[in-house]
Amino acid sequence: MANFPWLTTIILFPIAASLLLPIIPDKEGKTVRWYSLAVGLIDFALIVYAFCTGYDFSNPDLQLVESYPWVPQLGLNWSVGADGLSMPLILLTGFITTLAVLAAWPVTFKPKLFFFLILAMYGGQIAVFAVQDMLLFFLVWELELVPIYFLLSIWGGKKRQYAATKFILYTAGGSLFILLSSLTMGFYGDTVTFDMQSLALKDFGLNLQLLLYAGFLIAYAVKLPIIPLHTWLPDAHGEATAPVHMLLAGILLKMGGYALIRMNAQMLPDAHAYVAPVLVVLGVVNIIYAALTSFAQRNLKRKIAYSSISHMGFVLIGIASFTDLGLSGAVLQMVSHGLIGASLFFLVGATYDRTHTLMLDEMGGVGKRMKKIFAMFTTCSMASLALPGMSGFVAELMVFVGFATSDAYNPTFKVIVIFLMAVGVILTPIYLLSMLREIFYGQENEELVSHQALIDAEPREVFIIACLLIPIIGIGFYPKLLTQMYDATTVQLTARLRNSVPTLTAEKAVETVSLSAPVIGQ
Numbered sequence: 001m002a003n004f005p006w007l008t009t010i011i012l013f014p015i016a017a018s019l020l021l022p023i024i025p026d027k028e029g030k031t032v033r034w035y036s037l038a039v040g041l042i043d044f045a046l047i048v049y050a051f052c053t054g055y056d057f058s059n060p061d062l063q064l065v066e067s068y069p070w071v072p073q074l075g076l077n078w079s080v081g082a083d084g085l086s087m088p089l090i091l092l093t094g095f096i097t098t099l100a101v102l103a104a105w106p107v108t109f110k111p112k113l114f115f116f117l118i119l120a121m122y123g124g125q126i127a128v129f130a131v132q133d134m135l136l137f138f139l140v141w142e143l144e145l146v147p148i149y150f151l152l153s154i155w156g157g158k159k160r161q162y163a164a165t166k167f168i169l170y171t172a173g174g175s176l177f178i179l180l181s182s183l184t185m186g187f188y189g190d191t192v193t194f195d196m197q198s199l200a201l202k203d204f205g206l207n208l209q210l211l212l213y214a215g216f217l218i219a220y221a222v223k224l225p226i227i228p229l230h231t232w233l234p235d236a237h238g239e240a241t242a243p244v245h246m247l248l249a250g251i252l253l254k255m256g257g258y259a260l261i262r263m264n265a266q267m268l269p270d271a272h273a274y275v276a277p278v279l280v281v282l283g284v285v286n287i288i289y290a291a292l293t294s295f296a297q298r299n300l301k302r303k304i305a306y307s308s309i310s311h312m313g314f315v316l317i318g319i320a321s322f323t324d325l326g327l328s329g330a331v332l333q334m335v336s337h338g339l340i341g342a343s344l345f346f347l348v349g350a351t352y353d354r355t356h357t358l359m360l361d362e363m364g365g366v367g368k369r370m371k372k373i374f375a376m377f378t379t380c381s382m383a384s385l386a387l388p389g390m391s392g393f394v395a396e397l398m399v400f401v402g403f404a405t406s407d408a409y410n411p412t413f414k415v416i417v418i419f420l421m422a423v424g425v426i427l428t429p430i431y432l433l434s435m436l437r438e439i440f441y442g443q444e445n446e447e448l449v450s451h452q453a454l455i456d457a458e459p460r461e462v463f464i465i466a467c468l469l470i471p472i473i474g475i476g477f478y479p480k481l482l483t484q485m486y487d488a489t490t491v492q493l494t495a496r497l498r499n500s501v502p503t504l505t506a507e508k509a510v511e512t513v514s515l516s517a518p519v520i521g522q
Helices: 006-018 030-054 087-103 111-130 134-143 145-155 160-187 196-201 206-223 232-239 242-267 269-296 300-319 324-355 371-384 391-404 411-440 446-451 459-477 480-506 509-513
Strands: 063-071 076-082
Touching (some): 006 030, 076 111, 087 242, 111 145, 134 145, 134 160, 160 232, 206 242, 232 300, 242 269, 242 480, 300 391, 324 480, 371 411, 391 411
């Protein structure tokens, strides 16, 4: 079993299983949804088994490695592996997607196509975190765009075509920069290779590194998303259904953060030392701008969507901190937000199913009739605002302390950034608590109550939220549950990044980087 191709099986199994859905005799979708749930559970069980038997916490390098020639003429190999950066996100993908299948239980319109797209996306998203070949990475990155486009354009809201088209234009446009940068890296030098480990050893000139870094950053800024390339996200969330929300917030955004660490930081460390202050500034802009924009949103889905953008700012700052603690906090924030974002958007969908409105002005007092949903919504909102004892608090605290103790920036710059981060942390509970007040507290909206049957949460919905809250609270009280998976990898990566700083200082990088306050290597 030690030589069994676990990752290949985990990637291809849900894709192969999805191909059988069209031939399943089922008109109402009952058999299809049970079949899809079984596929999701089996694949998640395979992930957990491979993790428990073949993954060593103390090993910072790739594990469960498989490599097979695919298209030798192009130098394209089927190469997969998992390390501390990818394994937590592979587990998160299996967990969130399986719950998303359960969340899609009420889908009755074209259920075969719906679950086919979910399962195909399941394998594609795991592949993004597992593949170790740049061309293959580009292919699987593109693969997951197609299911999301159809899930938005067919099952979305009134403006679904606009949201789906905007999503595909932004993300596909950004993907072109991945292809161009990958080809440049692969053909650079005496040998042609697209293997990520080999590319990381190539001696790219600093100017070329900066150019490649910019190309990757544009692509991943769209997916993370980083302001100003973020506008597709509120539109997509505004029109998506609950299970698609869970996939967007729980997994899709994490692909951008993962790729930013894997390609930009790990493979282009010298360029990262130059661009890191820019990432910090962009992270602060994400935190403050998105939080303030969330205040102004009267649409519940768009309010939570901007909250997600704000939380992703901490990931950027952690990646640029040049400390073990900061980078570890960035990875923890990605996993934590994946769980919290999925729970909040699922509850938004559950609330909409009952009230048939997303406008906060049309709600009010519904907590009296939906006490379970009120309790779950409140708990998940507390997690999102980083209440101590929840995973979000630990992640943001690690980023805070990691950046504050970094010696890669001068004190003035650090004080300004930390102050602005603190402002963002203060803004978050204000808009989340005001959101809860407008939905659940106060006088009942008589028109809403008289026309809608505001029934409370059913057991399936309670089960989904309970499954998400268990790891949120577990990580909050004992972060080592997660951090031990990737500590060895992040420590090794941070050491490599810090080794790049003196080299850049020797090349008079200070004059280039410190346009205002940040000074690398001071």
